[in-house]
Amino acid sequence: MPPRIPVAVYRLQFHQGMRFEDARGLVPYLKDLGVSDLYASPILQARRGSTHGYDVTDPTRLNPELGTEEEFDNLSRQLQAHGMGLLLDIVPNHMAASSENxxxxxxxxxxxxxxxxxxxxxxxxxxxxxxxxxxxxxxxxxxxxxxxxxxxxxxxxxxxxxxxxxxxxxxxxxxxxxxxxxxxxxxxxxxxxxxxxxxxxxxxxxxxxxxxxxxxxxxxxxxxxxxxxxxxxxxxxxxxxxxxxxxxxxxxxxxxxxxxxxxxxxxxxxxxxxxxxxxx
Known part of the structure; x- marks a missing residue:
């Protein structure tokens, strides 16, 4: 299968006010706009109250402030149902220097x-x-x-x-x-x-x-x-x-x-x- 090439990307900044379920509800609207792929800000566990997600404290699990694994799966299925892809922003070269880590x-x-x-x-x-x-x-x-x-x-x-x-x-x-x-x-x-x-x-x-x-x-x-x-x-x-x-x-x-x-x-x-x- 040839690699999928995004055509029009829309970035969502996930935080407590924009969770997986919130994003799932936006998918039909984004599809109507002509968006081909959702570009998600970091979704791994970060410091409590993080508004950007780049201060990761545990790269092995999703950030519970954004939702559950089931809710993330629901978002993924919603994107697939609308023929859209998902791009994940990750930060492999640094973590939060925090007691939460x-x-x-x-x-x-x-x-x-x-x-x-x-x-x-x-x-x-x-x-x-x-x-x-x-x-x-x-x-x-x-x-x-x-x-x-x-x-x-x-x-x-x-x-x-x-x-x-x-x-x-x-x-x-x-x-x-x-x-x-x-x-x-x-x-x-x-x-x-x-x-x-x-x-x-x-x-x-x-x-x-x-x-x-x-x-x-x-x-x-x-x-x-x-x-x-x-x-x-x-x-x-x-x-x-x-x-x-x-x-x-x-x-x-x-x-x-x-x-x-x-x-x-x-x-x-x-x-x-x-x-x-x-x-x-």
């Missing part, structure tokens, strides 16, 4: 050991030895010390994991760094939980699991999957313990508060500064 977040957390590390154009061994196996992100709008002391960089605990926030940007803390946070003021937790308490034993078990994680920079490819499973298990255990133990939850929240420092007291930011410096 699981590939991006995994790469930030796991570095060269990430299952998605090769998907991104990252120089893991730049001339600066300090940046070896690290990622330098140009995020700060001011000097690092100023951003730190103005509490623009803050630690947070969400859904079993620790993150650093810079305004709307969310960055994962390397799992090895969890120990710095969880061991801080450990004597306080011991005052509220006896060593025999199940919650305290589980807490110590989580610390031991963190210690057993191999260094990601020296990780063999075949062991990377095991590390990812271990990290997932650690986060799940930490999330469950946080939700089930009031003592652990209060302890973790207080540690996050301590790490975030106090404006006007520069020395109070030393814990967060050390945590950030050790990210690798």
């Amino acid at each position: 699981p590939w991006w977040m995994d790469m930030l957390e796991e570095g060269p050991g990430s299952a998605y590390g090769a998907y991104f154009d990252v120089d893991w061994h730049p001339p600066s030895r300090f940046l070896d196996n690290r990622i330098l992100l140009p995020l700060l709008g001011t000097a690092y010390a100023e951003a730190l002391e103005n509490r623009q960089l803050t630690l947070a605990f969400e859904d079993g994991g620790f993150f650093v926030r810079y305004f709307d940007t969310k960055l994962p803390v390397a799992p090895k760094g969890y120990r710095q946070i969880l061991e801080h003021r450990l004597d306080k937790l011991k005052q509220n939980l006896t060593p025999e308490a199940p919650a305290f034993q589980e807490f110590e078990g989580i610390l031991s699991a963190i210690d057993r994680l191999p260094e990601r920079a020296s990780l063999l490819v075949e062991k990377a999957g095991e590390r990812r499973l271990s990290i997932t298990a650690i986060k799940e255990r930490l999330r469950n313990l946080y939700n089930s133990s009031e003592e652990v939850r209060r302890f973790a929240e207080q540690n996050v508060w301590v790490f975030n420092g106090k404006t006007g007291v520069p020395a109070s930011f030393r814990f967060l500064d050390r945590l950030l410096s050790d990210q690798a």
